Amino acid sequence: MPTRRASRGAAVLVALGLIVMARPTAADTVSLKNGDRLTGEIVHLVDGKLTLKTEYAGDVVIDWTKVASVSATRELPVILVDKSELRGKLDVTPDGKMQTTTPAGASATFGPEQVVAIAPPPPPPEFRYKGGINLGARIFDGSTNVKSATARVDLEGRVERVRGTLQGGWDYAEDEGDLTQRRTFGFMKLDMFLTKKLYAYTSAFFENDFSKQLQLRSVLSAGLGYQWVDEPGLAYFTEGGIAYIDEDRRRGAADTSDLAGRLAHKLDWVIVGPEKEKGPPRVTFFHAAEYLPSFEDDQDYLIRTRTGIRTALAEGWAALFEVDFDYDNKPEGDAEREETAYIFAVGYTFGN
Numbered sequence: 001m002p003t004r005r006a007s008r009g010a011a012v013l014v015a016l017g018l019i020v021m022a023r024p025t026a027a028d029t030v031s032l033k034n035g036d037r038l039t040g041e042i043v044h045l046v047d048g049k050l051t052l053k054t055e056y057a058g059d060v061v062i063d064w065t066k067v068a069s070v071s072a073t074r075e076l077p078v079i080l081v082d083k084s085e086l087r088g089k090l091d092v093t094p095d096g097k098m099q100t101t102t103p104a105g106a107s108a109t110f111g112p113e114q115v116v117a118i119a120p121p122p123p124p125p126e127f128r129y130k131g132g133i134n135l136g137a138r139i140f141d142g143s144t145n146v147k148s149a150t151a152r153v154d155l156e157g158r159v160e161r162v163r164g165t166l167q168g169g170w171d172y173a174e175d176e177g178d179l180t181q182r183r184t185f186g187f188m189k190l191d192m193f194l195t196k197k198l199y200a201y202t203s204a205f206f207e208n209d210f211s212k213q214l215q216l217r218s219v220l221s222a223g224l225g226y227q228w229v230d231e232p233g234l235a236y237f238t239e240g241g242i243a244y245i246d247e248d249r250r251r252g253a254a255d256t257s258d259l260a261g262r263l264a265h266k267l268d269w270v271i272v273g274p275e276k277e278k279g280p281p282r283v284t285f286f287h288a289a290e291y292l293p294s295f296e297d298d299q300d301y302l303i304r305t306r307t308g309i310r311t312a313l314a315e316g317w318a319a320l321f322e323v324d325f326d327y328d329n330k331p332e333g334d335a336e337r338e339e340t341a342y343i344f345a346v347g348y349t350f351g352n
Contacts, residue, residue, distance in 0.1 A: 146175050
């Protein structure tokens, strides 16, 4: 059985616990210009409205122009009209002004009219994007009858740790009424950043090409990438992974599928910067390359490169010169190993 002394000790502990639980918790205080005082927990001051969480009325929203002063026993960030930030406990000075005090004892005094925010919620994640749409055409009607057209679309967006890329293209050409080229392709890639520079990616590429006798080439890939540089005027990354390649061919040729490696890199370099702040760069050089070596046949591989210069013409408009080079070491039938496209186009660019 427990002794009388043990019972008394337990009773004392229970009593102390009840006393601690019964003690009122320290509350923030809002003093209004009409003399009223409200107590609770300051949630935030945003857009001229102070939100106070109370036990008796839930969240109370108060017009900041009606507030004379506030005090808080916990540290709160305070944003002033000059965009400076103070952090500390909030007190009221004898002359009715507000004062922040840091744990180190440093203090700053200001009036409520100088305050624009208290404990503001974090801003929403910044969404960064850029892209362009380009169109080009050539028509020769005389001693030769040649027509060609091209279109390119590039989109890239990023929010926090996620980056997405969409690209597409269309090429068409005929000579003396005979079709010589009709090509359509699309590329999409999703990057998930594991650290500030290292990311995992998954991508898909689809292509239809008349000259290569391709009904559809599909390339599905996944791997890791490293963002070496990511600045407004310079961006460069490298990637490595594995890819599954499936080719459906025309004219009764045998379809093929293969497992391959994938190595890629991309460079965007602003050679001549914008004329005004936040304006578009005047001259940009870009280069992207992809190498797909087969795991099943060391003599079978694909290489794709895109290299070009984009020059600003007017607000949002740009001229594009691009060279696309494709190399298939084992093409089907009489198709050429190399294919080079020279693209001159005018387009609209956008971004933030």
